Amino acid sequence: MTTKNTLSSAPMAPLLDRLFSEASTATGFDFSQIPESDTTRMMHSKTEYLDLYGLLKDMWLPVSRDTGKLLYMLTRSSKATSVVEFGTSFGLSTLHLAAALRDNGGGRLITSEFEPAKVAKAREHLQEGGVADLVEVRAGDALQTLAVNLPETIDLLVLDGAKALYDDILQLLESRFRPGTLIVADDASYNQVYLDHVRSPANGYLSVAFGDDVEVSVRLG
Ligand SMILES: C[S@@+](CC[C@H](N)C(=O)[O-])C[C@H]1O[C@@H](n2cnc3c(N)ncnc32)[C@H](O)[C@@H]1O
Structure with missing residues (x-):
């Protein structure tokens, strides 16, 4: 039997090794330059x-x-063909999702990023990984770009952009969920409103935290 595993084969596997290594050595803004209270405030702010x-x-x-790997596994096991992502950055999560779509036999992934240089890099990486045909990278603020031209039904949603907007993005997309839609939110602990919503069975979800950074929720009805 031939097993399809785009994630563990070339060109995807060596590309991911290289990109995770580049990511770990990338330098950027030094947060010790600003008070911790400013960082915390910005992480929780819907305007900053x-x-x-x-x-x-x-x-x-x-x-x-x-x-x-979890994103790849959930996309595969749910046989998702319609995936939306909030927060592309350089495209590492996107590559995992797209690899799973490829192995599911195809599908459509819409992902959103407002930093133009990151959009360009993510597109380059998707090309290099051989999955660009499955992905639409929408440039701009997800509050606008994910408000239009979406598939009728979303099988899986990944939240990894500004934490303070998780509840807004969920609200924007919720009407397109079906029973069984999965929502994976990275670092959701920054948004208690979001967590309260998906952890309340009355809102139609079952939700659980894995490790200290991922909240996985399923739409029940
Ligand atoms: C944590 S990173 C995403 C990492 C990416 N999922 C990965 O695994 O490589 C968050 C990204 O979301 C983008 N972002 C934050 N808020 C956004 C918004 N409102 N609209 C579009 N992109 C946003 C940021 O520019 C940043 O690149």
Whole structure:
């Protein structure tokens, strides 16, 4: 039997090794230059996220290697063909999702990023990974770019952009969820409103935290 595993084969596997290594040595804004209270405030603010991510524009901020594998596994096991992502950066999570779509037999991934240099790099990496045909990288603020031209149904949503907007992005997309839609939110602990929403069965979700950085939720009905 031939097993399709785009993630573990060339060109994807060596590309991911190289990119995770580059990400770990990338330098960017030194947060010790500003008081910790400013960083905390910006992480929780619904208006200062442009300033925060402007400071972080050279940082890759990728999901962990394990979270990347989890994204691949969830996309495969749910046989997702319609995936949306908030927060592309240099495209590391996107590459995992697209690899899974390829192995699912195809599909469509819409991902969103407002830093133009990151959009260009992510597109380059998707090309290099041989999955660019499956991915639409939408340039601009996700509050606008994910408000239009979306598929009827979303099988899987990844939240990894400005933490303070997780509840807004969820609200924007919620009507397109079906029973079984998965939502994976990285570092969701910065947004208690989001966590309260997905952890309340009355809102139609079952949700659980994995490790200290990932919240996985499923739409029940
Ligand atoms: C944590 S990084 C994403 C990392 C990426 N998922 C990966 O694994 O490589 C968050 C990214 O979201 C982008 N971002 C934050 N808020 C955004 C918004 N409102 N619209 C579009 N992009 C946003 C930032 O510029 C940043 O590159």
